[in-house]
Structure formats: structure tokens, C-alpha cells
């Protein structure tokens with residue numbers, strides 16, 4: 185992390201709810217899969233009087249540098265690793281842990297990423313079109329925008345941005361880049377706005393580039409496959425009774441978490457018309473939050489970034505007798 189970078193104030197979302205649902209116990213080992221700037225981890229350590237051990241992962245080296253400072257009072261109990269949470273099982277194993285007593289994943293981007301223009305995540309400030317959470321990755325958003333085919337760009341913007349004007353936007357970008365490469369966030373935002381018919385541009389609640397920026401970020405960082413891999417790893421890592429808490433910030437992520445929880449909580453996964461169960465499936469999770477937990481009006485007023493947060497929690501069930509190793 186460059187010395188001149190002063191850490192922005194990152195207010196963790198749903199912090200009391202995270203502590204309540206994770207219910208950390210003294211002496212427990214917890215995986216913070218998205219340690220970010222360390223806000224939630226600090227809350228877990230504070231809530232337990234420093235009596236837990238935390239393995240904090242993040243893809244972002246700058247975030248980890250801030251987390252290291254913030255969590256310095258508990259340096260003995262905190263282990264920080266730069267890695268994709270898709271590799272959680274390997275990271276936990278390398279730590280020498282044989283399981284965990286709880287996992288937190290606070291998905292999405294941090295204020296550090298959004299508010300550092302050079303990281304290229306925000307259409308509100310000018311910066312290079314980067315968007316990589318892990319700056320060692322080869323593909324920046326600029327590379328994607330300037331090199332992907334029209335069909336791929338349209339698919340990304342439609343599928344990850346849920347943008348109804350994906351085709352028009354992709355067409356504008358592909359035309360513009362034949363004149364000169366698209367290299368800055370403001371240039372991309374201007375081009376996306378151009379693809380919007382003026383009436384829709386004026387009626388839109390958010391900036392017209394909001395969905396396109398989200399889509400490109402998700403593609404550059406391969407976000408959904410990573411969340412799927414984390415969820416699968418989490419079930420294997422959690423000890424019986426241990427909890428998994430996930431905070432999602434948009435519907436694609438939240439839907440994925442909801443469906444995963446439901447599938448893992450189901451007693452039977454046979455086709456609905458089948459009279460007799462033959463799947464032999466046993467539930468591995470118990471869903472704790474029937475509806476997602478959302479921030480209070482007061483939290484949204486104090487921290488507008490929290491407005492779209494949805495928290496879901498589940499508990500690992502013990503393995504049925506036949507799964508138990510003898």
C-alpha cells in the first residue's frame with residue numbers, strides 16, 4: 185500500500201446483527217472471508233473481549249494493509265491472508281486449522297476501493313478503468329471493454345448488470361473504441377449515458393452507468409463463481425453448530441445465497457413428482473433467517489451504502505451417523 189494513502193472511514197454494515205447471528209464463542213476460530221478494512225473482525229474481537237482467533241482473507245492488498253493497522257491491538261489472534269475466498273478451504277488448511285466455528289462473508293466492494301480513484305471502481309470520479317480487487321489479476325476493466333466482442337460485452341452487461349439496455353450500451357462502446365480506446369471511468373460513464381435515450385436518462389433513479397459498472401466489476405473479478413465456491417467450501421469447513429453469515433448487496437448475489445441455503449437445508453432433493461424418496465440426501469444447514477435481515481432506517485440514514493444490504497445466516501447441522509468416520 186502506498187504510504188500517502190490515508191484509509192477512508194469504512195463503516196461496516198449490519199455490525200450488531202453480524203455479531204448476534206455469528207454468536208462468537210470464547211476460544212472459537214472464525215473465518216472472515218472478506219476482512220476488508222477490518223471493521224467486522226474488530227467488532228467480533230471487541231464483542232468477545234479478544235477471546236477469538238480470526239483468519240481474515242481478502243483479495244485486496246491495500247485493504248489488508250488497512251486491516252492490519254486496525255486489528256493491531258489483537259495482532260496475536262489475527263491472521264491475514266491475501267487470497268480469493270474461492271480458495272477458503274486451502275487457506276484454512278494452510279493455517280493448520282481443521283475446521284472453523286463460524287464464517288462471515290460481507291460481499292462486494294469496500295469504501296477503500298470505491299473512494300480510491302486509481303482503482304477505477306467508481307463512475308463518480310475519474311480514474312483508470314481498472315476494477316481489479318486483486319491487482320495481480322491480468323484482466324482490467326479497460327482490457328475487457330476494449331477487447332471483448334460485442335456479444336460478450338452485451339452478455340456481461342445484461343447478465344451481471346441486469347441492464348435492459350445492454351445491447352445499446354455494448355454497441356456504443358464497440359463503436360467508440362474503434363475511434364480511440366476507452367481508458368477512464370468518466371469516459372465509460374459518459375458513453376453509457378449516451379446509450380440511454382434522453383427520457384430514460386432523466387427518469388433513472390441512479391446514474392445510467394450504475395448497472396454497467398457493477399457488471400464489469402463482476403466480470404473482471406469473476407465474482408459469482410467465487411461466491412459459489414466459497415459457499416461450498418464453507419459447508420465443509422463449519423463445525424456442527426457453527427454459523428455462516430453472508431451479506432449480499434445485489435439481487436444476483438442474494439439469490440445465489442438463498443438458493444444455496446435452501447438446497448443445503450432440504451431433507452430431500454428428489455423431483456417433486458417422485459412418490460418415494462431415493463436421493464439419500466441429508467440436510468447440512470439449518471436456515472436461521474427465514475427472511476433476509478436488512479438495515480434499520482437509522483443505519484441507512486447514517487450509512488447510505490448499507491441500503492441494499494441483505495444478511496442471511498445458517499447453522500451447520502451435525503453429519504448423520506452414516507457420514508461419521510469411524
Ligand SMILES: C[S@@+](CC[C@H](N)C(=O)[O-])C[C@H]1O[C@@H](n2cnc3c(N)ncnc32)[C@H](O)[C@@H]1O
Pocket residue numbers: 194195196197217218219220221222223224225241242243244247267268269270290291292293294295317410411
Ligand atoms: C464490503 S467489503 C468488506 C468490509 C469488511 N467487512 C469491513 O468491515 O471492513 C468487501 C471486501 O471483500 C473483498 N472481496 C470481494 N470478493 C472477494 C473474493 N472473491 N475473495 C476475497 N476477498 C474478496 C473485497 O476486496 C473487499 O475488501
